[in-house]
Amino acid sequence: MNAADKEACYRAIGEEILSVVAGEANVTARMASAACLLSQAFPHFYWTGFYNVDPAKKNELVVGPYQGTLGCLRIPFGTGVCGTAAATKKTQIVEDVHAFANHIACDAKSASEIVVPVFDKARALIAVLDVDATEKAAFDETDAKHLEALMKAVFSV
Ligand code: SME
Numbered sequence: 001m002n003a004a005d006k007e008a009c010y011r012a013i014g015e016e017i018l019s020v021v022a023g024e025a026n027v028t029a030r031m032a033s034a035a036c037l038l039s040q041a042f043p044h045f046y047w048t049g050f051y052n053v054d055p056a057k058k059n060e061l062v063v064g065p066y067q068g069t070l071g072c073l074r075i076p077f078g079t080g081v082c083g084t085a086a087a088t089k090k091t092q093i094v095e096d097v098h099a100f101a102n103h104i105a106c107d108a109k110s111a112s113e114i115v116v117p118v119f120d121k122a123r124a125l126i127a128v129l130d131v132d133a134t135e136k137a138a139f140d141e142t143d144a145k146h147l148e149a150l151m152k153a154v155f156s157v
Contacts, residue, residue: 001042001044003142006142006143006146007142007146009041009042010142010143010146010147010150012041013037013038013041013042014146014149014150014153016037017033017034017037017038017150017154018153018154020033020037021033021034021154027126027155028064028065030154030155031049031050031064031065031127032065034129034150034154035048035049035050035065035066035067036067038131039067039068044133044134044135044138045067045131045132045133046068046069046107046109046110046132046133046134047066047067047068047069047071047106047107047110047130047131047132048066048067048068048129048130048131048132049063049064049065049066049067049068049071049129049130050063050064050065050066050118050127050128050129050130051063051064051071051075051082051086051127051128051130052064052126052127053086053125053126053127054074059076059077060074060075060076060077061074061075061076061077061082061083061086061127061128062074064127066130068107068132069106069107069109070106070107071106071107071130072104072106075104078102079102079104080102080103080104081094081097081100081102081103081104081113081115081130082104082115082128082130083102083104084102084115085115085116085117085128086117086125086128089117089125090117091114091115091116091117091144091147091148092113092114092115093113093114093139093140093141093143093144094112094113094114095112095136095137095139096111096112096136096137097110097111097112097113097132098111107132109134110132110133110134111132111133111134111135111136111138112132112133112135112136112137112138112139113130113131113132113133113139114130114131114139114143114144114147115128115129115130115131116128116129116144116147116148116151117151118151118155119151119152119155119156120155120156121156121157123156126155127155129147129151131143131147
């Protein structure tokens, strides 16, 4: 997908997600809808979903709504790409997950990924959005910009 197509696709699907979740306060419903529509919009999104901050443990993620093959259930903060995004509260773009020291291989087919932190309106970290692709280097700053803006619009309002 070239940069212009990617931009256009993010704009269209962003609007659709916001219109679907408008008026729905339940966070699980908002996450499930976002994961579903994102994964349908981008054919190369092989695994698309959320790892939630476990309120009982604080420094551990537990799997939330997703589309794709079976994901790991729990990821400690600081472990793997998701745990690094949670610990640093910064988006992680990994071009080759097999070269990422700390990577957790839930599915050996995943080759690259982007993980975006998700905050509530009080700016507390509630989850991370994880998107994996089977091709290397599938994600770049365009994905980061749009996914960060979308997560803000869906979960920080
Ligand atoms: N690859 C992730 C683990 C989650 S799954 O791929 C669904 C990571 O290293 O954080």
